Amino acid sequence: MTPEILARITAARAARDLSDLARQAVGATAETISPSERIVNARRLRKMANDIVDLAVLAEALAGADWREITDALSRLDPGTVEEEYAEAVGEWAAVTESEAETAAAGIEGLDAWYARHREDHDPSAENPVTDLLNRH
Structure with a gap:
């Protein structure tokens, strides 16, 4: 397993967690909570x-995408700045061994x-949208 697949x-997992939290927010719409709690909960969604x-x-x-394309997708202007912002994280993830990645990815069937x-x-009709990543070459 590659670091790219582990990142995906x-x-x-993060998208699943965000979806679950967003659903809970809908369910709590009529709850009596403070304005601060509502704002903190909304900020948690934004951070996720x-x-x-x-x-x-x-x-x-x-995966080797061009930084210009990444920068454009982020609606940013300078690819060098964007690449610099992500350089440390990319380096750390690129250094993950296959064994470490497989351990970190355990339970993806869930x-x-x-x-x-x-x-x-x-929604997309994929039956195994996440485990299908393991079949990519």
């Missing part, structure tokens, strides 16, 4: 979404099962 799996963006950038960089439980008709 990590992003999938930002983390997913960072993981997507990381996965694309590890992500496929989660997707199957929550999938709606308009």
Whole structure:
């Protein structure tokens, strides 16, 4: 397993967690909580979404995507600045051994099962959207 695939799996886990937290936020809409609690909860969602963006950038960089393309997708101007911002994380993830990646990715079948439980008709029809990553060359 490559560091790129591990980053994609990590992003999938983060997306699952964000989805679960967002669903809980909908369920708590009528709860009586303080304005501060509502704002803190909303900020937690935003932070998780930002983390997913960072993981997507990381996965694309590890896959060899051009920094200009990554920069454009982020609606940023300077590829050098973006590459510099992510350089340390890319280096750390690139240094992950295959054994470490496989250990970190343990249990990914649960992500496929989660997707199957929550999938709606308009969602992608993949049966094993995460474990299929392991079949990529």
